[in-house]
Structure formats: structure tokens, C-alpha cells
Amino acid sequence: MFRAMYDWVLRMSHHRHAMRTLAAVSFAESSFFPIPPDAMLVPMVLARRDQAYRIAAVCTVASILGGIFGYAIGYFLWDSVGQGLVRLYHMESKIETLRHGYDQYGAAIILLKGLTPIPFKLVTLASGFFAFNFPLFVILATITRAARFFIIAALLKRFGEPVQAFIEKRLNLFAWIFLALLVGGFALIALI
Structure with a gap:
């Protein structure tokens, strides 16, 4: 299953709509979609290392x-949309704890969680709901997302061939690790 998906993404990386698809996934992950863009970013950079920074820029x-x-x-749709997303991720009991965290450490929360497998949409929704300083939010989101995607792109550009061989040899293991990190990110949020 993972091999077919990986091969499909590698083939799609050369498709004329590859960048648009990556952009759509990156956009959606930051607002409502549960799958991180790394699932497309990594295979695309491996397939097109000469465009690693362009791919990272689109993703960012x-x-x-x-x-x-x-x-x-x-900020604007908490009652009609935001609460539904929080219920979907079973975060109802965590909102007040998160509010106190935002009051004291909002900038650090945005910077740290933007680098982790914890879904970024939870940070963006909470930032709006808690009316975190919008210009500062944009600056912090830019720093953390650019760091994450450009570090991945730089490492894959530099060490791509051996990394690709290593990943392809152990694709199922990496896919399960990726899924475990994704589930672990949601579980960590539930514990906070």
C-alpha cells in the first residue's frame, strides 16, 4: 500500500499540477486537513532535488x-466552524488550558508546534480564537513553517540519493513511523 502511494507521489512530482497539489495540501493542513504536507514534500524533493528550494517555498x-x-x-467563525473542528479532534476540555498557555507563551507555542508533527491547524485555530496578535502570528508562522520545510528540503537536496535509497529500502517502516508520529501528535495534544 505504501509503495504504491510513494511511487504515485514520485510520478506526480513531475506532473504539471504537482506544485498546485502540494500547495493545496499545505494550505489545507494549516487550516482543516489532518495530513501534513511532508507526505508530498519529501518524495517531491527526492524526485526533483534541483528544485528543492522552490518546492519548499511553495509549501511554505x-x-x-x-x-x-x-x-x-x-477568530470569525469560532461558533459555527471552529467549535466543530475542536470537537472533531476531541479538544473541548483542553481549550482553557491552551488559553492560559497562550496568555503566557503564545509566541513559543506557535514557533515550537509549527516545527513538530502536531497538526498546525490546531495552532492556527487557537491563535484566532484567543485573538493572538495577528501580525505577530503571521511573522511567527512564517519563521516556523519556513524553517521546517526549508530544513527538510536542504537535507534532502544535500543527502538525497543515499536518503532516497534508505527510505525506499525501508519504505513500510518509514510509513508506519510517519503514521505513528501523526497519531502521537494528536495523542500528545489530548494529554496537554
Whole structure:
């Protein structure tokens, strides 16, 4: 299953709509979609290392725009949309704890959680809901998302061939680790 998906993404990385698809996934992940863009970013950079930084830039810009959309959902549509997303991720009991965290450590929360497998949409929705300083939110989101995607792109560009061989040899293991990190991110949020 994972091999077919990996091969499909590698083939799609050369498709004329590859960048648009990556942008759509990056945008959606920052506002409402549960799958991180790394699932497309890594295979795309491995397939097109000569365009690693362009791919990272598309991923970053789309993620920031999606983050702004997520912020708007939290700020303007909390009652009609935001609460539904919080219920979907079983975060109802964590909102007040998160509010106190935002009051004291909002900037650090945005910077740290933007680098982790914890879904960024939870940060963007909470930032809007708690009316975190919007210009500061955009600056912090830009720093953390650019760091995450450009570090991945730089490492894959530099060490791509051996990394690709290593990943392809152990694809199922990496896919399960990726899924475990994704589930672990949601579980960590539930514990906070």
C-alpha cells in the first residue's frame, strides 16, 4: 500500500499540477486537513532535488496562507466552524488550558508546534480564537513553517540519493513511523 502511494507521489512530482497539489495540501493542513504536507514534500524533493528550494517555498507560502485562513476560522467563525473542528479532534476540555498557555507563551507555542508533527491547524485555530496578535502570528508562522520545510528540503537536496535509497529500502517502516508520529501528535495534544 505504501509503495504504491510513494511511487504515485514520485510520478506526480513531475506532473504539471504537482506544485498546485502540494500547495493545496499545505494550505489545507494549516487550516482543516489532518495530513501534513511532508507526505508530498519529501518524495517531491527526492524526485526533483534541483528544485528543492522552490518546492519548499511553495509549501511554505501555502502553509502560511492556510494558517491565516485557520486564524480567520478561529477568530470569525469560532461558533459555527471552529467549535466543530475542536470537537472533531476531541479538544473541548483542553481549550482553557491552551488559553492560559497562550496568555503566557503564545509566541513559543506557535514557533515550537509549527516545527513538530502536531497538526498546525490546531495552532492556527487557537491563535484566532484567543485573538493572538495577528501580525505577530503571521511573522511567527512564517519563521516556523519556513524553517521546517526549508530544513527538510536542504537535507534532502544535500543527502538525497543515499536518503532516497534508505527510505525506499525501508519504505513500510518509514510509513508506519510517519503514521505513528501523526497519531502521537494528536495523542500528545489530548494529554496537554
